[in-house]
Amino acid sequence: MDDELNALRRSRMRWNTPLSEAHAELLLDRLALGAGHHLVDLGCGWGELLLRAAARTPGLRATGVDTDATGLDRGRAAAGDRDVEFVEADAATWDLPAERAFCVGAAHIFGSTKAALEGLARVVPSGRLLYGDGFWAAPPNPAAEEIFGPDTLTLPDLVDAAGAAGWSVLHLSTADQLEWDDFESTSRAGWAEWVAAHPADPRAPAVREWLDRRLREYVRDYRGVLGFTYLVLGR
Numbered sequence: 274m275d276d277e278l279n280a281l282r283r284s285r286m287r288w289n290t291p292l293s294e295a296h297a298e299l300l301l302d303r304l305a306l307g308a309g310h311h312l313v314d315l316g317c318g319w320g321e322l323l324l325r326a327a328a329r330t331p332g333l334r335a336t337g338v339d340t341d342a343t344g345l346d347r348g349r350a351a352a353g354d355r356d357v358e359f360v361e362a363d364a365a366t367w368d369l370p371a372e373r374a375f376c377v378g379a380a381h382i383f384g385s386t387k388a389a390l391e392g393l394a395r396v397v398p399s400g401r402l403l404y405g406d407g408f409w410a411a412p413p414n415p416a417a418e419e420i421f422g423p424d425t426l427t428l429p430d431l432v433d434a435a436g437a438a439g440w441s442v443l444h445l446s447t448a449d450q451l452e453w454d455d456f457e458s459t460s461r462a463g464w465a466e467w468v469a470a471h472p473a474d475p476r477a478p479a480v481r482e483w484l485d486r487r488l489r490e491y492v493r494d495y496r497g498v499l500g501f502t503y504l505v506l507g508r
């Protein structure tokens with residue numbers, strides 16, 4: 274897809290994860306962010322949660338890292354005068370220690386959940402991590418397994434993996450159905466609105482095909498099957 278459609282695709286999403294405003298505030302509370310902390314968001318996308326952390330924490334140094342230039346540009350445009358830097362880099366090789374980190378929906382950067390929890394322990398030698406990841410909330414059907422891969426864990430196994438990597442769980446919560454439905458709907462809305470306004474555009478059939486597939490997979494294969502947890506981890 275071209276740059277115009279690329280930028281439009283996620284334009285209706287607040288962030289790229291199933292998360293309500295109230296749930297986000299609760300997670301930021303549990304991170305106990307403070308002046309002088311360096312907070313790094315690995316796989317930040319457009320960094321909306323990072324921007325909110327910076328807005329509520331005077332003196333926080335905030336860095337977002339991602340490989341997607343479109344997302345980073347959106348983050349820089351939204352940052353205004355907030356002290357947030359957006360860096361285009363491979364987060365898997367990020368080795369600058371920080372007191373706080375986010376890794377939300379981005380464990381795949383490290384190759385697996387286990388590798389992510391171990392790699393993030395090197396980024397945060399002492400401090401807190403907000404770790405957001407998918408898990409099987411119900412036994413997966415073959416189609417869901419195919420979409421999300423063999424590395425997806427159950428919630429107890431995910432909690433065990435955090436412990437094995439040296440983290441203690443300070444907070445655990447999961448996305449509810451409304452957060453999931455809002456996430457899935459807003460992930461389609463940018464293109465759904467575009468295709469309704471441009472039905473004869475030569476790009477419309479491919480966009481319609483993507484929209485139909487995404488909705489079909491959600492309602493048939495993984496709605497209620499894939500969960501998403503937010504762990505605030507400490508070490």
Ligand SMILES: C[S@@+](CC[C@H](N)C(=O)[O-])C[C@H]1O[C@@H](n2cnc3c(N)ncnc32)[C@H](O)[C@@H]1O
Pocket residue numbers: 288289290315316317318319320321338339340341344362363364365376377378379382
């Ligand atoms: C599901 S999104 C989550 C974005 C963000 N954490 C949020 O919650 O809105 C996963 C992000 O990981 C980024 N990503 C994938 N591989 C990466 C890599 N090697 N280094 C940095 N970012 C990467 C993608 O570009 C994408 O923005």
